[in-house]
Amino acid sequence: MGKVYFVGAGSGDPELLTLKGKRVLEAADVIIYDRLVHPVLLYLAKDSARFIYSGKYPKNHVLKQKTINELLLEEGRKQQCVVRLKGGDPGIFGRVGEEITTLKSENISYEIVPGVTAASAASSYSGIPLTHRECSSKVTLATAHRQAGEMVDFKGLTENGTVCLYMGVERAKSTQKKLLEQGVSKDLPVAIIEWASLGRQRTVTTTLQELIKTIDDKHIQNPSLIILGEVAAYRKGADWFEEMPLFGHKILLIDTQKIKFETILSYTQEGADVYAIQVGEARDRRYDEVHQQYLKDHSFDEVVYLDQELKTIYNKQWDVLKKEITLGK
Known part of the structure; x- marks a missing residue:
């Protein structure tokens, strides 16, 4: 075994x-x-x-x-x-x-x-404390995908506490309805963190009453974590992660050699959203399917050629490069 x-x-x-x-x-x-x-x-x-x-x-x-x-x-x-x-x-x-x-x-x-877990990463990378001496002495991790008939005491959990709702965007409307029916204040601060701790992270703050409108207006999708509680009000604009020099940059690294893990980290440590692909006949073909799957879900607007010859070959031909990667050539 x-x-x-x-x-x-x-x-x-x-x-x-x-x-x-x-x-x-x-x-x-x-x-x-x-x-x-x-x-x-x-x-x-x-x-x-x-x-x-x-x-x-x-x-x-x-x-x-x-x-x-x-x-x-x-x-x-x-x-x-x-x-x-x-x-x-x-x-x-x-x-x-x-x-x-x-x-x-x-x-x-x-x-x-x-x-x-997402609650720790999302809150830390968006500058929101999950607990605070003044307003939150407990934290509840919950999922929006509850069993039929299951009741959650949101009012009790949000009073002097924080609720972290995993994958909650899809069922935000029913969750909002339950909270309001249970007497939770419509002015309860809410934060929504999309793609937490990646360079594509997006953090939006709102209130319980404005939750659905905010999700619709901002086109927020899963994977997102919803933080319900007074702690969400402690976020004031961009925080440490979003102030990194490469935050928001979506960078694709390309090389004919296997790209070292440490090279990738040198970009993520500056806040970038990074992916790395080895191309050419000598590439490790185990990753072909991995690349195809990932590029189906994610796009990148900056390309860094670690092999300068590739820059000459693929300069301004991103569509050609993407097609070759997708087809596993």
């Missing part, structure tokens, strides 16, 4: 991966990764590691949970190191309980490596 590691990738910023998570990724024989995992973390993998994409989209699961469970059994039975790489923290709305139960049914060894 092998061993399965459930690794929390953290939320967005690749440097939020823990040291233990990095060590396990470097040793993995198989990496089963989710959609919200920043795929540059796969650059830590050894040359022989296999990648399996298990990304989930709203209402369109690439691999359904039952299939993922079966996959974990199949790979876990072999004498190898399997990493189930999840966004944020595996134990917080990551379905790790279901997957552990599956492994236990066949006595397959596992470990859980915690990660930085």
Whole structure:
């Protein structure tokens, strides 16, 4: 039997991966990764590691949970190191309980490596304290995707407290209705953080009454975290992350050589939203599918050619380059 590691990738910023998570990724024989995992973390993998994409989209699961469970059994039975790489923290709305139960049914060894959850990343990178001596002595992590008939005491939770609502944009209207029906003040401060801790992060503050209008007007989409509570009022304009020199820059690094993880971090450390692609016949073809999937979801408006010859070849021909990457040529 092998061993399965459930690794929390953290939320967005690749440097939020823990040291233990990095060590396990470097040793993995198989990496089963989710959609919200920043795929540059796969650059830590050894040359022989296999990648399996298990990304989930709203209402369109690439691999359904039952299939993922079966996959974990199949790979876990072999004498190898399997990493189930999840966004944020595996134990917080990551379905790790279901997957552990599956492994236990066949006595397959596992470990859980915690990660930085979205609530911590989103609040920290937008300058909002989750607790504050003056107005918040408790924090509740909740999901908008509740079981039918489940009731949440929002009024009790927001009184001298903070509620962090995961993936809440899709059901914001029903959530707003429940809060107002329970007597929560329409003036309750609210913050919405989209793509937390990445260079494309967007933070919007509003009130409970204006929540739906704000989401519609600003075209906010998941992945977003909604923070409900007086702490949201402590954000005053741009904060430390958004003031970094490269914040808001969406940069694609291109090279004919494998791009080092440290090179990628040199851009993210300045606040940029970065992705890296190796091109050419000598490229590591394991990443072709990874690139195709990621470029389907994300676009970049700046290209940095680490190999200057590529600048001559592809100068002002981004469409040609993108087509080659997408087709895996």
